[in-house]
Amino acid sequence: MKSATDLRTLLRQIDHKGYPAYKDTKGSYQFERYVLSIDHVQGDPFAAPSKVRILVGGKQAGFDAALYDTPCKRIALQDYILRKVAGTIKEYSFQAKGSGKSGLLGISHPGQEILNRSACVIDGTNGNLTIRMEVGFPANGRTINSRELEKILFDFLPVCVRQTLFAQAYRKEELIRIVNLAEDQQYIREQLPRLGLAAFVANGAVLPRKSGVSMLPMKDAVAFQSPASMEVELKLPHHGSIRGMGIRRGVTLIVGGGYHGKSTLLKALELGVYNHVAGDGREYVITDDTAVKLRAEDGRSIQKADISMFIRNLPNGRDTSSFFTEDASGSTSQAANTVEAMEAGAGVFLIDEDTSATNFMIRDELMQRVVNRESEPIIPFIDRVRELYEKHGISTILVAGSCGSYFHKADCIVQMKSYQPREITAFAKKEAEKFPLAIDQLPQAELPSFCRIVKKDEAFLRDDRIKIKVMGRDSISINKEAIDLRLVEQLVDTEQLNALGQIVKWMKQHYFNGTAPLGKAVELLYQKIEKDGFEAFCGGGVPGNLAMPRKQEIYETLNRCRGLVRIIP
Numbered sequence: 001m002k003s004a005t006d007l008r009t010l011l012r013q014i015d016h017k018g019y020p021a022y023k024d025t026k027g028s029y030q031f032e033r034y035v036l037s038i039d040h041v042q043g044d045p046f047a048a049p050s051k052v053r054i055l056v057g058g059k060q061a062g063f064d065a066a067l068y069d070t071p072c073k074r075i076a077l078q079d080y081i082l083r084k085v086a087g088t089i090k091e092y093s094f095q096a097k098g099s100g101k102s103g104l105l106g107i108s109h110p111g112q113e114i115l116n117r118s119a120c121v122i123d124g125t126n127g128n129l130t131i132r133m134e135v136g137f138p139a140n141g142r143t144i145n146s147r148e149l150e151k152i153l154f155d156f157l158p159v160c161v162r163q164t165l166f167a168q169a170y171r172k173e174e175l176i177r178i179v180n181l182a183e184d185q186q187y188i189r190e191q192l193p194r195l196g197l198a199a200f201v202a203n204g205a206v207l208p209r210k211s212g213v214s215m216l217p218m219k220d221a222v223a224f225q226s227p228a229s230m231e232v233e234l235k236l237p238h239h240g241s242i243r244g245m246g247i248r249r250g251v252t253l254i255v256g257g258g259y260h261g262k263s264t265l266l267k268a269l270e271l272g273v274y275n276h277v278a279g280d281g282r283e284y285v286i287t288d289d290t291a292v293k294l295r296a297e298d299g300r301s302i303q304k305a306d307i308s309m310f311i312r313n314l315p316n317g318r319d320t321s322s323f324f325t326e327d328a329s330g331s332t333s334q335a336a337n338t339v340e341a342m343e344a345g346a347g348v349f350l351i352d353e354d355t356s357a358t359n360f361m362i363r364d365e366l367m368q369r370v371v372n373r374e375s376e377p378i379i380p381f382i383d384r385v386r387e388l389y390e391k392h393g394i395s396t397i398l399v400a401g402s403c404g405s406y407f408h409k410a411d412c413i414v415q416m417k418s419y420q421p422r423e424i425t426a427f428a429k430k431e432a433e434k435f436p437l438a439i440d441q442l443p444q445a446e447l448p449s450f451c452r453i454v455k456k457d458e459a460f461l462r463d464d465r466i467k468i469k470v471m472g473r474d475s476i477s478i479n480k481e482a483i484d485l486r487l488v489e490q491l492v493d494t495e496q497l498n499a500l501g502q503i504v505k506w507m508k509q510h511y512f513n514g515t516a517p518l519g520k521a522v523e524l525l526y527q528k529i530e531k532d533g534f535e536a537f538c539g540g541g542v543p544g545n546l547a548m549p550r551k552q553e554i555y556e557t558l559n560r561c562r563g564l565v566r567i568i569p
Helices: 004-014 019-025 071-090 146-164 172-195 262-271 330-343 365-370 385-392 425-432 458-462 494-510 518-532 551-559
Strands: 027-030 035-040 050-056 120-122 129-135 197-202 209-211 214-217 231-236 240-248 251-255 285-287 292-294 302-305 323-325 348-352 395-399 412-417 420-423 468-471 475-478 481-484
Touching (some): 004 027, 071 120, 071 129, 071 146, 071 172, 172 197, 172 285, 197 231, 197 262, 251 262, 251 385, 262 285, 262 348, 262 395, 302 330, 323 330, 385 395, 412 425, 458 494, 468 494, 494 551
Parallel strands (some): 251 395, 251 412, 292 348, 348 395
Antiparallel strands (some): 027 035, 197 240, 197 285, 468 475, 475 481
16 A cells, blocks of 8 residues: 555656546555545546545554444434534645546435435444545646645645544534434334334434425424324333324224325325434334335336226236236336335335325216226226235335325324324214115235246447446436336435435346346345445446335336346236
């Protein structure tokens, strides 16, 4: 390994040379208390910035092992350090001058959710700390301006490192508070199955967000307060006693007038699969972490899914136990989303009537009289919702604003009024007796078949230069094949899509050999991820712009591949 002095000497030697001479800086350099690794040098000042790593040994960093000895604490500490790094380097970005991206200092900027990110990684065994970031190497035109790069590497970065990557830069109490919150959140998550709960919403939680484009909490919003009949108390390891609404497993219906908070509550539950930062208002909104939001998704592709549980006896004779289409209807897409979520191991379905296909959710009595069962291929969700729970153990939390038929199926009915929940199960059930459902016995459905074999994709075997491009939170393009993820609503960060692009590429190259079932391949990869982290699907070169998705989103991404994933029955 070279020294920092060697780097300074090299920079002075290449000053005023053509930009390609910056390539000579690639390598690792020992600074006083850390190692600077230049992993990739941009081709010119207008190209994507250079990739660098800062590595601090565990002993030098000095963070107490008790702060990162479990995954939940380690991820929370990484997240907190990363936020400090991002805030600090922002002050120095573009302070070094030049053309194009000269002087840029960039790193991940986390949102309200606490995600496992490649930009800041702590080794759980020894405390070694790795920071991955971008630096725009300065130039005048396309001529190297290494004096400005010296400012960045020898003046700006050392200050940032000193202020953010060593334990002495933090008050011990603030670090303990961060990991204690993570432990309390994990404790609630682990208690949900023991208590028979699908989700927990703490009293005092702030669910409304500041605006449609800001996930910060709304100022002066109504604080959440559980109905007495649904209130549960938990004794957290650090926070102590906390009370809130426990949504029990089974079928829960959320009703109420427009603008009274039904969808706001569901959105909070939808994102309750992630932990949230202190001050977010949803720190103690915790949902079963396998929960999946279901909706209609007109136009999505379906790759040989067994949707016969909901759609059968099509007039054209098509096989719905291995259904394929490039342009699904609303009802067909929601049926596919449902069975695919079952394959992904979802324990809770989250559904909003507003984003569902009406004919998938319900057929009223009059429609059943006019169009009898034999003439209707769709078995609506209302006819399967009890079976999904009682036979398959999958709970449903459903927001309904206009369909009262689900009153008959629900175990618990919550009315939202002015953002406050009221439990109205007994009243609603009594009123529902006046409107009996048509009795139409259905045979129980068999568990859908999940044995889908993915063919080899020769393009991935021939060419190692697979082009991956992420379009915000909307889609991933792999070799110009688009994967539309706009309506996968539990993806919250572009960096999760970056990771999903890498995962699809890795699976096509290493797992999909023409014999491996889709589900088995995903499970094997996720076991590898839990062991090796980002290296599980990035090989030796982990970029600094990845955030780990859930296993459920890996399934959802693969299921939306058009032409990329060719699945045979």
